[in-house]
Amino acid sequence: MADFDLELDASGLNCPLPILRAKKSLAKLEGGQVLHIIATDPGSVKDFEAFAKQTGNTLMESKEDGGKFYFLIKKS
Amino acid sequence: MPCEKFTVIATKGTLDWGYPPFILASTAAALGKDVSIFFTFYGLTMLKKDLSGLKVTPTGNPDMPMKMPFGPKWLRGIDFAPLVPNLLWNLPGMDNFSTTMMKKTVKNNGVATLEELRELCQEAEVKFLACQMTVELFGFEHSDFIDGVEYVGAATYFEESNDTETTQSIFI
Numbered sequence: 001m002a003d004f005d006l007e008l009d010a011s012g013l014n015c016p017l018p019i020l021r022a023k024k025s026l027a028k029l030e031g032g033q034v035l036h037i038i039a040t041d042p043g044s045v046k047d048f049e050a051f052a053k054q055t056g057n058t059l060m061e062s063k064e065d066g067g068k069f070y071f072l073i074k075k076s
Numbered sequence: 077m078p079c080e081k082f083t084v085i086a087t088k089g090t091l092d093w094g095y096p097p098f099i100l101a102s103t104a105a106a107l108g109k110d111v112s113i114f115f116t117f118y119g120l121t122m123l124k125k126d127l128s129g130l131k132v133t134p135t136g137n138p139d140m141p142m143k144m145p146f147g148p149k150w151l152r153g154i155d156f157a158p159l160v161p162n163l164l165w166n167l168p169g170m171d172n173f174s175t176t177m178m179k180k181t182v183k184n185n186g187v188a189t190l191e192e193l194r195e196l197c198q199e200a201e202v203k204f205l206a207c208q209m210t211v212e213l214f215g216f217e218h219s220d221f222i223d224g225v226e227y228v229g230a231a232t233y234f235e236e237s238n239d240t241e242t243t244q245s246i247f248i
Contacts, residue, residue, distance in 0.1 A: 023106035
């Protein structure tokens with residue numbers, strides 16, 4: 001796991017809340033800083049890809065471990 | 077080129093159909109789009125100060141699953157909708173029953189309430205446009221609705237969505 005600057009635990013939340021919370025969390029970061037997101041919504045795997053692509057931020061990592069999904073997004 | 081604007085025409089006034097406009101609008105705003113929702117006919121209900129009166133009805137909703145939001149796992153797995161004759165859903169109290177069930181299911185699944193989603197939309201500066209003609213037709217007052225609503229006509233909707241190159245528009 002790479003270093004991150006802020007963590008967002010979106011466990012138990014369903015669409016569209018993980019995306020909306022991620023957007024808010026990213027707003028607190030400076031360009032180049034990294035947000036770590038934990039989610040349980042299986043839809044979030046594709047959604048964070050789509051979110052990163054459309055907002056110009058970089059999805060550095062996306063992985064599943066024990067029924068949870070972990071994402072690292074670097075703010076552009 | 078990605079769409080920069082997203083407009084929704086929201087026409088439904090039930091607890092279930094209230095979700096799609098707010099979910100899509102809040103997400104589009106999170107993606108950085110300029111978003112507006114034009115609420116018309118029954119959709120206006122979604123702008124009322126108090127949303128606690130919204131209901132969902134299995135009548136005329138033949139695909140709506142009716143599963144217990146509580147109890148043991150085997151019981152939760154049963155879909156009662158096809159097992160119960162349609163006539164029964166028309167009995168007094170059935171809409172209250174299905175509404176309670178849906179609210180409980182929403183909570184169990186970590187889905188936001190309509191009020192929460194509406195607030196998130198407002199925080200994200202989603203523009204709420206209300207059809208003034210319907211306000212008058214249904215005998216509503218502006219004081220029935222939340223703050224921050226613009227009362228407009230169809231021409232304003234077209235102004236919001238006039239650039240087809242950059243605008244995606246949907247009707248719900």
